[in-house]
Amino acid sequence: MAALSVDLVMQLRAFELHAALEVGEETLALVGPSGAGKTTVLRCVAGLARPDRGRVALGGHVWGELPRGPWLVPERRAAGYVFQDHALFPHLSVRRNVAFGGRARVDDLLERFGIAALADAKPREISGGERQRVALARALARSPEVLLLDEPLSALDTDTRLRVRGELRALFDELRLPTLLVTHDFRDALALADRIGVIVEGTVRQVGTPGELMAAPADAFVATFTGGHVAGGVAVYPWDATVRSGAPDGDAGLFVVAGPAEEVVFDAGRSLVRVGGLVGEAAAGESIARGEQAWLTVPRERTHPVPNVEMVSP
Amino acid sequence: MAAAARRGGFGLLAGVCLLLALAFFTIPLIALVTEVPLRDVPNLLRDPMVKDALKVTARTNLIANLLFVGIGTPAAYLIATRRFPGRALVVTLVELPIVLPPAVAGIALLAAFGAGGLLGDDLKGRGIFLPFTEWAVVFAVTFVAAPFYLRQAIAAFESVDRTYTDAARTLGAGPARTFWRVALPLAASGLLAGWVLAFARGVGEFGATIVFAGAVQGVTQTLTLTIYAELDANFDAALAIGVLLVVLSAFVLLASKAVTWRR
Numbered sequence: 001m002a003a004l005s006v007d008l009v010m011q012l013r014a015f016e017l018h019a020a021l022e023v024g025e026e027t028l029a030l031v032g033p034s035g036a037g038k039t040t041v042l043r044c045v046a047g048l049a050r051p052d053r054g055r056v057a058l059g060g061h062v063w064g065e066l067p068r069g070p071w072l073v074p075e076r077r078a079a080g081y082v083f084q085d086h087a088l089f090p091h092l093s094v095r096r097n098v099a100f101g102g103r104a105r106v107d108d109l110l111e112r113f114g115i116a117a118l119a120d121a122k123p124r125e126i127s128g129g130e131r132q133r134v135a136l137a138r139a140l141a142r143s144p145e146v147l148l149l150d151e152p153l154s155a156l157d158t159d160t161r162l163r164v165r166g167e168l169r170a171l172f173d174e175l176r177l178p179t180l181l182v183t184h185d186f187r188d189a190l191a192l193a194d195r196i197g198v199i200v201e202g203t204v205r206q207v208g209t210p211g212e213l214m215a216a217p218a219d220a221f222v223a224t225f226t227g228g229h230v231a232g233g234v235a236v237y238p239w240d241a242t243v244r245s246g247a248p249d250g251d252a253g254l255f256v257v258a259g260p261a262e263e264v265v266f267d268a269g270r271s272l273v274r275v276g277g278l279v280g281e282a283a284a285g286e287s288i289a290r291g292e293q294a295w296l297t298v299p300r301e302r303t304h305p306v307p308n309v310e311m312v313s314p
Numbered sequence: 315m316a317a318a319a320r321r322g323g324f325g326l327l328a329g330v331c332l333l334l335a336l337a338f339f340t341i342p343l344i345a346l347v348t349e350v351p352l353r354d355v356p357n358l359l360r361d362p363m364v365k366d367a368l369k370v371t372a373r374t375n376l377i378a379n380l381l382f383v384g385i386g387t388p389a390a391y392l393i394a395t396r397r398f399p400g401r402a403l404v405v406t407l408v409e410l411p412i413v414l415p416p417a418v419a420g421i422a423l424l425a426a427f428g429a430g431g432l433l434g435d436d437l438k439g440r441g442i443f444l445p446f447t448e449w450a451v452v453f454a455v456t457f458v459a460a461p462f463y464l465r466q467a468i469a470a471f472e473s474v475d476r477t478y479t480d481a482a483r484t485l486g487a488g489p490a491r492t493f494w495r496v497a498l499p500l501a502a503s504g505l506l507a508g509w510v511l512a513f514a515r516g517v518g519e520f521g522a523t524i525v526f527a528g529a530v531q532g533v534t535q536t537l538t539l540t541i542y543a544e545l546d547a548n549f550d551a552a553l554a555i556g557v558l559l560v561v562l563s564a565f566v567l568l569a570s571k572a573v574t575w576r577r
Contacts, residue, residue: 046484047483048483074483075486075487075488080484081481083481085477087478087480089478089481089496089500090500091499101485102486139484141485142486
């Protein structure tokens with residue numbers, strides 16, 4: 001299986017987009033706040049947008065190389081694109097939507113995605129989760145060699161979202177196609193992707209497995225985005241930190257922050273306490289009220305020094 | 315209390331305005347069907363002059379409608395989906411005939427295609443002479459009616475969400491298949507609405523036709539020109555044509571509304 005390689009430079013309204021990515025037989029999630037340029041990357045790969053400079057290739061097959069070279073039109077790129085709102089043709093039945101991509105495997109795909117019973121329904125007559133499956137079946141009807149998904153879960157309600165997330169993950173594992181998806185939700189990226197790229201204002205800040213990102217966040221943004229908290233040049237993840245109402249004994253291996261509990265949140269049976277801008281879990285048996293003096297401790301090897309870059313809230 | 319009275323007073327005023335408007339539009343239509351005995355209408359329409367006019371109108375409008383739908387639809391799609399320098403100028407040129415007085419359209423066509431006109435002599439050299447022929451009627455109708463279709467067609471194609479045409483392209487459809495299978499069906503009801511307007515305007519064409527094509531019975535004399543010609547000679551026949559055109563217009567309007575509702 002050929003790998004997708006993407007290298008793009010494009011002037012957008014507020015910033016310049018720089019994206020260089022390699023996607024093998026895996027799922028890469030591009031995560032970042034809205035307006036970071038994520039969708040533009042997908043559109044360039046699909047041939048729907050044209051960068052100022054750059055190269056898109058699948059293995060040895062060059063889909064585009066600018067400024068000197070070809071830039072193939074979308075219909076000549078073997079990319080399956082699942083649009084954010086699914087973009088099912090409203091005037092065509094489910095069957096004809098899928099057949100638009102290719103007639104050969106329509107029945108198999110309707111069967112595979114459990115939408116055979118809906119074959120004659122119009123898109124407006126079916127649910128959000130069903131529309132998502134039709135969109136996937138349609139994208140795959142073309143036998144694509146790359147799969148592109150734009151916010152695949154954002155059009156779904158909370159209940160459907162969790163189920164579809166599982167279905168998608170199973171599908172990616174089954175297809176083993178180079179898959180590039182974009183989302184603004186880090187938890188969706190965690191659930192769906194093998195590797196995650198964090199993109200902010202057009203720049204890919206860090207690419208790695210979820211474990212790599214959390215073990216060594218490249219900057220404060222990545223640390224915050226992956227669920228950590230940053231104070232005084234150090235990023236700490238809540239599950240590494242413990243908060244107590246008493247001072248710890250002077251262990252040199254511990255990083256300690258003392259101060260009043262700024263905020264106490266109960267979440268899934270734990271109580272998360274913010275002290276000095278960092279958040280940790282209250283130690284077993286401890287009950288800490290807001291405003292009480294508290295000590296947050298983290299093993300030193302679990303703290304992550306991060307360069308002091310400007311903060312962008314996710 | 316005073317405010318409520320003022321509001322009530324305004325409602326009353328608006329209601330009176332609506333009644334006035336309705337009366338103004340309906341009284342002439344009622345007069346049209348009461349001044350001529352309805353059972354005489356079929357006989358009056360059998361008059362040779364009226365039959366000729368009917369044929370001329372049907373033939374010329376059919377050709378004109380085929381022309382402006384056939385050429386206008388792809389042209390409108392291009393204008394609606396591309397951004398190019400001079401686009402605003404193109405749109406203005408396409409819409410200009412809507413506000414142009416029809417008589418001016420007629421004289422302009424004469425200046426272009428008439429004897430001694432801009433292109434008239436070249437065409438004559440090749441044995442083509444347009445003024446006062448059936449093709450002159452086709453030209454006049456097309457010139458005056460097509461912009462109504464074009465303007466609506468541009469709006470209809472602009473309202474098709476770009477995501478659908480993008481999706482078609484990523485599914486392997488080239489520009490032509492995207493147009494036929496996606497853009498055209500999605501714009502269909504808007505195109506139909508535009509065509510109804512243009513069709514009605516074309517059948518009602520008078521000013522440009524009489525200037526550029528004249529009123530030659532059996533060749534260029536359309537139904538509306540016959541109404542004018544029969545005013546003194548046979549007022550009842552003129553009324554009968556009026557009834558026919560009202561029925562035709564109402565039928566087209568209702569049929570298009572029915573199609574739009576069904577979708």
